[in-house]
Amino acid sequence: xxxxxxxxxxxxxxxxxxxxxxxxIAYGSSDEKEGIETIxxxxxxxxxxxxxxxxYGNGHNEQVLGKAVKDIRNQVVIATKFxxxxxxxxxxxxxxxxxxxxxxxxxxxxxYLQTDYIDVFYQHIPDPNVPIEEVAGAVGELIQQGKVKYFxxxxxxxxxxxxxxxxxxxxxxxxxxxxxERELEERNILSLLKELGIGLVPYAPLGRGFLTESVKPxxxxxEGDMRRWDERWQGSNFTYNMNAVQQLKELAxxxxxxxxQLSLAWLLAQNENVVPIPGTRSKQRLEENVGASNIVLSExxxxxxxxxxxxxxxxxxxxxxxxxxxxxx
Numbered sequence: 563x564x565x566x567x568x569x570x571x572x573x574x575x576x577x578x579x580x581x582x583x584x585x586x587i588a589y590g591s592s593d594e595k596e597g598i599e600t601i602x603x604x605x606x607x608x609x610x611x612x613x614x615x616x617x618y619g620n621g622h623n624e625q626v627l628g629k630a631v632k633d634i635r636n637q638v639v640i641a642t643k644f645x646x647x648x649x650x651x652x653x654x655x656x657x658x659x660x661x662x663x664x665x666x667x668x669x670x671x672x673x674y675l676q677t678d679y680i681d682v683f684y685q686h687i688p689d690p691n692v693p694i695e696e697v698a699g700a701v702g703e704l705i706q707q708g709k710v711k712y713f714x715x716x717x718x719x720x721x722x723x724x725x726x727x728x729x730x731x732x733x734x735x736x737x738x739x740x741x742x743e744r745e746l747e748e749r750n751i752l753s754l755l756k757e758l759g760i761g762l763v764p765y766a767p768l769g770r771g772f773l774t775e776s777v778k779p780x781x782x783x784x785e786g787d788m789r790r791w792d793e794r795w796q797g798s799n800f801t802y803n804m805n806a807v808q809q810l811k812e813l814a815x816x817x818x819x820x821x822x823q824l825s826l827a828w829l830l831a832q833n834e835n836v837v838p839i840p841g842t843r844s845k846q847r848l849e850e851n852v853g854a855s856n857i858v859l860s861e862x863x864x865x866x867x868x869x870x871x872x873x874x875x876x877x878x879x880x881x882x883x884x885x886x887x888x889x890x891x
Contacts, residue, residue, distance in 0.1 A: 563608025719891025
């Protein structure tokens with residue numbers, strides 16, 4: 563496993579992290595024992611960067627991660643997130659990044675994770691009701707208290723990033739980014755991160771599973787799987803995207819790697835401060851993903867990929883109403 567620095571604040575992590583969300587939510591029923599075993603296997607393979615959030619099962623995902631790494635806490639980097647009102651009937655539908663809630667979430671996360679510090683504490687999504695300066699200030703206080711080491715933002719736009727960074731240095735931005743999803747390029751966020759010395763953690767780096775060997779139409783996924791309503795799995799979008807993935811598979815096959823490995827290697831080739839966090843419940847898929855950390859793509863490979871998907875996939879990653887929250891600035 564290769565290691566990288568995320569930004570300029572000294573945060574050193576494995577070149578590939580592990581996104582824990584799917585262990586608890588979004589991809590059908592889950593198994594806690596299997597999740598713990600997969601996290602431990604990731605660590606055995608050299609992964610030391612694990613990502614979770616209060617939103618993922620209302621603390622359940624944090625508890626699973628806490629159990630998995632309790633005896634190796636000082637050897638791993640844990641990132642979690644705040645930003646929602648978890649007391650509402652529809653969890654995740656109401657934002658809450660008020661400083662008092664940030665402090666409350668931090669205490670809950672410390673307890674769930676069975677630790678006395680959080681390595682990276684992200685605002686999960688910008689809160690339209692709380693100035694980002696107040697958010698950055700509250701996390702800055704937690705850093706001064708030793709409860710948090712690094713401040714991160716997630717799903718934030720350029721202006722939000724600048725304003726937050728002016729109050730408390732932002733070490734990491736987490737946003738969806740992959741061969742399929744290129745919004746960060748369109749909004750010039752990648753150049754801003756380079757300017758400010760901020761690392762990038764792409765979530766859904768495999769296009770929520772589309773950039774793998776096993777893809778099927780939306781209606782064939784079980785209830786509770788978010789791919790049932792993802793536009794990229796619908797109608798003509800699905801046809802277009804499948805055609806693109808087939809071309810990527812042909813390129814991958816010519817290099818004796820999988821399309822998932824090709825996709826992760828593409829991300830790693832974008833910048834040395836980029837650390838994708840693919841998630842999986844499968845040990846076999848995990849081993850495949852980790853193998854991508856040692857793959858080097860040529861300039862010719864990158865040009866060919868750009869020709870196959872110059873602007874990303876067909877179809878939006880979220881429904882219009884939800885997407886507004888992710889593009890707010």
